[in-house]
Amino acid sequence: MTLFSKQPANEPAIHAKAPNSTRSPVQPSVSILLITLLLSWSWGASAESVNGAWFLAVDNDTFAQSDDHYTNGLQLGWVSGYLKSFEEGPVPGFVGSALGHLPRINRKDRQRFISHSLSHRIFTPSDTETSEPIENDMPYSGLLFASLTAGAQDAISMDAFTLYYGIAGPSARGEAVQNEFHRLIKVDRVHGWDNQIGDEILLNVAYEYRRRLWSFGSTRGWGGDVIGQAGGMLGNLMSMVTTGVGARFGWGVPDDYGIPPQFFGEESIGSRPYTSYGTHTGVWLFALVNGSLIGNAIFWDGNTFKESMSVDYDPGIGRLYLGINARTGNWSASFAVTKTTVPWENPENRSVQTYGRIGIRYSY
Structure with a gap:
């Protein structure tokens, strides 16, 4: 069993059933996140020379004809143009001043950038038909969080620091999002969200x-x-270390760092070319393989400070990304298939999960 398990290996991997009373309104948590995100975008955004790009990324295992484990993810992001200092970026002045003291991203002759994103993620066990608690499988969880990234790059390397803040649990509205999507595509409701x-x-x-x-x-x-x-x-949210290597080949591949980020990372970082696009249109294939050692993950370990559903897992996890990216003018789109190992003994004995990602970007 894992070094990071919450209970001895000879005990069941399930904790207490989350009571129905944990349900709470979504409006306060969503509103706070949206207001905070919009303020951070607008506060100090009067810098003249700031051009940006918008991103939309959608993860879903429907592409792999399944509906479990990491089942859906949605991310909306924005990245600035290159900044002379972080204080002229779209953040409050005291935040920009603090970012100016971080290592590596403040070296001379590097292109600085700031990125914001808002993400929603849903995780479920394999059996979504039963309303009973399920042993030895991933618990139900919804995550809603925003992020702020400050980074810098040159012709050889890129560094990025990110802060995540948000909420997990009923207020993240994973149940409502999943079942509304199921209603739209005319498939059965998921019945186990009382155990989230x-x-x-x-x-x-x-x-x-x-x-x-x-x-x-x-x-x-x-x-x-x-x-x-x-x-x-x-x-x-998650503690881990990750390492990997990616490759790209095609027509008009830009001199950016556009490979898939580490899990939960922003799609926007590494997306701006170091010089400029060499062609008006481009098409290229990409692949990435990486591995992570997990210390904790709220969607596996459950709540940090109170009893909840959880699952025992091994700390090692591997991922393989294969995809294609196409660009014309200010628009680009990508599609990738991701295969990730399942590091616990789940009821269906699955060792690999597959999901797809669609990404759209508009630069201005």
């Missing part, structure tokens, strides 16, 4: 480093690169 984890405020920090290990060809024609990835997260 309880409400908990989320607070996390993360760091990610990417380095261009090799490049070939040209950004004006056929070419590609190999990019290394390393990073980590710490907090009650």
Whole structure:
């Protein structure tokens, strides 16, 4: 069993059933997140030379004809243009001043950027038909969180620091989102949400480093690169360390760091070219393999400070991403298939989960 298990290996992996009384209105939590996000975008956003890009990413295991484990994710993000200092970016002045003291991202001759995002994620066990608690499988959980990223890049490497803040539990409205989507696509309701984890405020920090290990060809024609990835997260959302390597090949591959981020990472980071796009249109394939060691994850371990459903798991997890990216002018779109190991003995004895990701970006 795992080093990080919450109970001895010879005890059941299930904790107490979350009571129905844990349900609470969504309006306060969602409103606070949205207001905070909008304020952070607008406060100090008067810097002249700031051009940006909007991102939308959707994860869903419907692409793999399943409906369990990590079953749905939605992320809306924005990234700034390049900044001379973080104080001129879209953050409060005291935040920009604090970011100016972080290591690595404040070295001279690096392109600085700030990114914001809002994410919603849903996790469920394999059996979504029963209303009874399920042993030895992932608990029901919904996550709603925002993030602020400050990063910098040059021709060889990119560094990014991220702060996550939000809520897990009934107030994140995972049940409503999933069952409304099921109603729209005319499939059965999910019945086990009474067993979801309880409400908990989320607070996390993360760091990610990417380095261009090799490049070939040209950004004006056929070419590609190999990019290394390393990073980590710490907090009650998730604590982990990750390392991986990605490769891209095609027509008009930009000199950015556009590989899939570590889990929960922002799609927007690493997305801006170091110089400029070499072609008006481009199409390229990408692949990434990475591995993580997990210290804690609220969607597996359950609530941090009170009893809830949870599952025992091994700390090691691997992921493989395969996809395609196409760009024309200011618009780009991508599709990727992700395969990730399932590090616990689940009722269906599945060792791999598959889900798809669709991404859309508009630059201005």
